[in-house]
Amino acid sequence: MASSSGNDSSSTPASASVSNTSIVVGGKRLSKNAPGNKSNPPWKHCVEVPGTKKLKCKYCPKVMSARVFRVKHHLVGTSKDVEPCISVPEEIKIEMLNLLVGTQRKPSQIQEEAVSGGASGASSASGATASAPSGSNIFKKSILSAPITLNTILKKNLREEACLDICTAIYNNGIPFNFVNSDDFKKMCNSIAKHGPGFKPPSYHECRVKYLKQKYDMTMTVVEKHKVLWKKTGCTVMTDGWTDKRRRSIINFCVHSSMGIVFLKSIDASHITKTTEKIFQMIDEVVVEVGEENVVQVVMDNAAK
Numbered sequence: 001m002a003s004s005s006g007n008d009s010s011s012t013p014a015s016a017s018v019s020n021t022s023i024v025v026g027g028k029r030l031s032k033n034a035p036g037n038k039s040n041p042p043w044k045h046c047v048e049v050p051g052t053k054k055l056k057c058k059y060c061p062k063v064m065s066a067r068v069f070r071v072k073h074h075l076v077g078t079s080k081d082v083e084p085c086i087s088v089p090e091e092i093k094i095e096m097l098n099l100l101v102g103t104q105r106k107p108s109q110i111q112e113e114a115v116s117g118g119a120s121g122a123s124s125a126s127g128a129t130a131s132a133p134s135g136s137n138i139f140k141k142s143i144l145s146a147p148i149t150l151n152t153i154l155k156k157n158l159r160e161e162a163c164l165d166i167c168t169a170i171y172n173n174g175i176p177f178n179f180v181n182s183d184d185f186k187k188m189c190n191s192i193a194k195h196g197p198g199f200k201p202p203s204y205h206e207c208r209v210k211y212l213k214q215k216y217d218m219t220m221t222v223v224e225k226h227k228v229l230w231k232k233t234g235c236t237v238m239t240d241g242w243t244d245k246r247r248r249s250i251i252n253f254c255v256h257s258s259m260g261i262v263f264l265k266s267i268d269a270s271h272i273t274k275t276t277e278k279i280f281q282m283i284d285e286v287v288v289e290v291g292e293e294n295v296v297q298v299v300m301d302n303a304a305k
Contacts, residue, residue: 041099042071045092059087072100077157226255226262233258234296237286241269241301253286264289 046055049063056063057074062083064070070082075096077084170179179185192199202211229235238261240252249272253264264286272278287295 040068042068042075042096045075045088045096046071057085057088059089059092060085072096076100079156079160223262226257226259229257229259230255230290230294235290235294237283237290237295237298239283239298239300251282255290 043055045058047058048054048066049056053066054063055066055071059075062074062085064074064082073080074082074085075088076093077086077088078100166180169175170177235255235257238254238256240254242250242252244250247270249269251267251269253266255262255264267282269282283298283300287298
């Protein structure tokens with residue numbers, strides 16, 4: 001390229017592209033990633049903090065070190081070594097994401113460069129063989145380091161959004177935190193993920209009618225399997241008495257067998273005088289329901305007496 005004349009340099013700033021990795025600004029050569037290099041897209045989304053070597057994001061109050069790596073990750077929102085920007089426009093985020101992914105070379109590209117470099121080095125000097133192990137180690141290090149892929153970044157951002165929405169629903173509806181430790185919660189999340197985008201959640205009517213009936217039918221099918229076993233091996237009728245928050249006396253009736261425990265029903269015994277006759281009458285009704293020939297024993301706790 002032809003250099004500018006002395007007269008031209010006095011009327012315009014002395015800046016010219018020198019190479020792919022540096023530029024000249026005001027007679028000084030700057031790295032391509034330096035803050036003074038306005039040709040690098042990330043810098044135009046930050047402003048320099050006077051008297052410091054830090055940058056401030058134009059879209060949020062975040063102040064960070066003047067490193068292009070951190071600026072990119074801040075704008076994309078990867079949470080890698082820097083807090084994500086929550087106010088960056090979507091088009092800027094996509095632009096920075098493409099730049100971030102573009103800087104990660106594929107292992108196949110690195111291998112091709114290593115092979116081509118080794119071949120040219122061998123033809124130019126006999127000492128190239130001695131430097132081969134060093135090049136080999138560099139290649140291995142590049143392969144082992146996990147590259148940042150578009151899919152990785154997008155999945156991480158999508159998970160953050162999904163987790164925030166799930167937790168917001170838990171907070172707003174007073175759902176116990178232990179709910180997330182249940183197998184039902186994990187199964188629910190997996191089923192939604194299998195469906196993919198566009199999943200339409202069940203409506204209020206479907207929850208209280210359609211799927212409630214389906215779940216009831218499924219439960220009764222399981223209970224019928226238990227009843228078949230009761231006839232073969234016998235079972236134990238158990239009572240469990242307790243008091244709820246409204247100070248009501250509740251008695252639960254369950255049946256235990258080798259297959260497990262089945263809950264039969266609950267009785268509000270708040271207004272029932274717990275005499276021997278009344279307790280016997282309640283238990284007798286349950287024994288008849290289960291089948292007198294199937295009941296081996298009855299187990300009661302003190303609260304149910």
